[in-house]
Amino acid sequence: MFTGIIEAIGTVTRLEKEKDNLHISIESGLTSELKIDQSVAHNGVCLTVVKIQDTVYTVTAINETLSKTNLKHLSVGDKINLERAMKLGDRLDGHIVQGHVDQTARCTHIEQANGSWIFAFEYDTAYNNITIEKGSITVNGVSLTVVNSQKDTFSVAIIPYTFEHTNFNTFKIGSEVNLEFDVLGKYVAKLVSANTL
Incomplete structure (x- = not known):
């Protein structure tokens, strides 16, 4: 974990x-x-x-x-x-991440935003993964908050510390990244789809 x-x-x-x-x-x-x-x-x-x-x-x-x-x-x-891996009893500063990548995505937009950066990513919806506005997402292992959630795209805002201390500073348009969607969201989506059949 x-x-x-x-x-x-x-x-x-x-x-x-x-x-x-x-x-x-x-x-x-x-x-x-x-x-x-x-x-x-x-x-x-x-x-x-x-x-x-x-x-x-x-x-x-x-x-x-x-x-x-x-x-x-x-x-x-x-x-x-x-x-x-986290130690039992440590603070959970990000969110619960399993280390099991759900799928990859491509970087489609990078924008400097007066001291921070906005990165947009596009992913294949065939895997039935979803993002929600202000929900959690893991991009290349980094716990982030979703902004501008769409059907097959989402954006994240990156502060200078994260930009400097992760490989976000190496991303270009077209870079492929690993996504792990929020585990709680995945269970809710599975339960909802099971109850609608």
Whole structure:
């Protein structure tokens, strides 16, 4: 379980394909605090630490994960948002995030807004995921509030701290991002659709 509050930015140092799996090595200031078998969210994707060497650790993404996330597009040198699993009893500063990406989206608009930034994203509605105005959404692992919710698009407002301390500052029009929709909203939507059949 995660909160969507990014702890650090990691840098991809090595990518190694093994059959359908991708071993991703990441250099991070968090590495010294990690241990083997620990869960860490990478751009919102929960992956298990399988190797640690000095300031670099390695995780493995299976084909199922690669097919549903933007991790398949990683290159050496890319910046990746990192968050360790929350501790029981900690403050929940973001919202409840599972680290299970629902689908990807494309950045369609970036606008500077007098000290902050507005990012718009478009996603495929075939998966029946929805956003609601002022509801929660996780973009590349970052807990955010939805503004301008539409059928297949939404926007988020990014403050300078978030822009500087996440990989939002690398986004361009067309960038693919990972989305995890609000877990409570997903259950409500499922219950409503089940009762209307």
